[in-house]
Amino acid sequence: MPNETNSGILLYAQITRENYIHTVFFELVDKARELAKKLGGVEVNAVLFTAPNIIAGLKEAFCNMGVNKVFYFEDKCLENYSTEYYSKLFVDVVNQTCPEIVLIGATNEGRDFAPRISSMLHTGLTADCIDLDINEKGQLAATRPTFGGQLMATILCKTYPQMATVRPGVFKVRSVEERVETEFINCPVDLNGVENHVQIMNFKQTLENQINELDSADIIVAGGMGLKNSKGFELLKRFADKVGGTVAATRAAVEAGLAPQSVQIGQTGKTVSPKLYIACGISGAIQHTVGMENSEHIVAINNDENAQIFEIADTGIVGDVFEVLEGYLETL
Numbered sequence: 239m240p241n242e243t244n245s246g247i248l249l250y251a252q253i254t255r256e257n258y259i260h261t262v263f264f265e266l267v268d269k270a271r272e273l274a275k276k277l278g279g280v281e282v283n284a285v286l287f288t289a290p291n292i293i294a295g296l297k298e299a300f301c302n303m304g305v306n307k308v309f310y311f312e313d314k315c316l317e318n319y320s321t322e323y324y325s326k327l328f329v330d331v332v333n334q335t336c337p338e339i340v341l342i343g344a345t346n347e348g349r350d351f352a353p354r355i356s357s358m359l360h361t362g363l364t365a366d367c368i369d370l371d372i373n374e375k376g377q378l379a380a381t382r383p384t385f386g387g388q389l390m391a392t393i394l395c396k397t398y399p400q401m402a403t404v405r406p407g408v409f410k411v412r413s414v415e416e417r418v419e420t421e422f423i424n425c426p427v428d429l430n431g432v433e434n435h436v437q438i439m440n441f442k443q444t445l446e447n448q449i450n451e452l453d454s455a456d457i458i459v460a461g462g463m464g465l466k467n468s469k470g471f472e473l474l475k476r477f478a479d480k481v482g483g484t485v486a487a488t489r490a491a492v493e494a495g496l497a498p499q500s501v502q503i504g505q506t507g508k509t510v511s512p513k514l515y516i517a518c519g520i521s522g523a524i525q526h527t528v529g530m531e532n533s534e535h536i537v538a539i540n541n542d543e544n545a546q547i548f549e550i551a552d553t554g555i556v557g558d559v560f561e562v563l564e565g566y567l568e569t570l
């Protein structure tokens with residue numbers, strides 16, 4: 239049942255190392271505004287942490303996204319993510335504002351941060367959601383894969399605030415802006431008695447570039463076990479280069495050593511929603527399709543006309559993936 243003392247939706251606005259707002263926040267805020275309307279027009283607010291003098295450059299984006307209030311904490315000690323510091327300050331805002339819903343992007347940071355907050359607040363957390371809605375009783379209905387991805391479960395939280403994390407790429411960012419005059423609230427950084435157990439020595443760029451490439455790719459060319467071996471993936475790469483696409487893979491292909499884990503799509507990989515997703519030799523197991531079914535146009539190439547992937551494909555090509563890709567390469 240709706241709780242009379244809690245109101246509004248509070249989002250975590252993750253700031254990247256380059257001092258940008260993480261794209262998952264743009265995705266969450268659109269969804270949050272939709273939920274807020276269903277709750278009778280409640281506020282959509284955000285919390286962020288930065289080093290000093292960063293907030294000015296971010297303000298316009300929050301106004302354009304229709305965020306009502308931004309509670310920001312700025313301090314040198316908040317420049318890098320800290321589980322202890324961030325969670326303590328976030329909980330301070332929750333205790334002061336009593337939101338009914340708290341939403342956090344399921345980034346590496348969010349996955350670390352959200353469970354700690356939910357435990358500090360003694361409330362439930364539905365992690366890795368792929369959809370959010372408000373039910374007829376005004377409760378957050380959070381949908382996520384369950385039983386190894388075989389089923390989708392819609393989960394209600396009995397305690398407040400109702401918390402959920404959502405993977406990047408699940409919700410689309412709509413271009414329509416709902417500009418408001420956002421109120422920016424500079425919050426005191428009270429970390430008395432909080433110990434930071436992690437000291438960051440330096441940062442190393444690892445697979446981040448590859449991962450970001452998939453996040454922003456308009457065309458993704460994904461390969462599965464139908465490509466058989468590394469030769470098949472070389473063909474896939476040549477095809478992807480020709481059509482301006484980025485290569486991705488199924489978990490089976492990753493486990494077979496044909497592609498790195500960083501490009502795995504699906505329940506235990508990434509969620510993507512490109513303009514065009516070309517699935518090559520992929521059966522279409524639900525654990526894969528939850529990560530790509532929101533793509534604008536899906537093309538599937540498979541030699542089995544009954545393959546599950548054809549159920550979600552907009553264009554299906556029944557045939558040998560090698561013949562189809564090589565045939566295209568000859569004509570392109």
Ligand SMILES: Cc1cc2nc3c(=O)[nH]c(=O)nc-3n(C[C@H](O)[C@H](O)[C@H](O)COP(=O)(O)OP(=O)(O)OC[C@H]3O[C@@H](n4cnc5c(N)ncnc54)[C@H](O)[C@@H]3O)c2cc1C
Pocket residue numbers: 386387461462463464465487488489490491502503504505506507508518519520521522523524525526529539540541542545557558559560
């Ligand atoms: C808890 C859990 C989490 C999981 N998470 C993920 C995940 O995140 N991502 C993921 O992808 N999977 C995940 N899986 C695995 C998933 O269930 C499937 O096993 C996997 O997606 C299958 O990969 P595939 O389609 O490449 O291989 P297969 O299922 O073996 O399919 C290969 C397909 O290629 C076709 N084919 C064969 N030869 C050709 C040819 N010459 N030309 C054209 N087509 C051909 C076949 O008809 C078949 O449809 C998970 C499983 C579990 C249990």
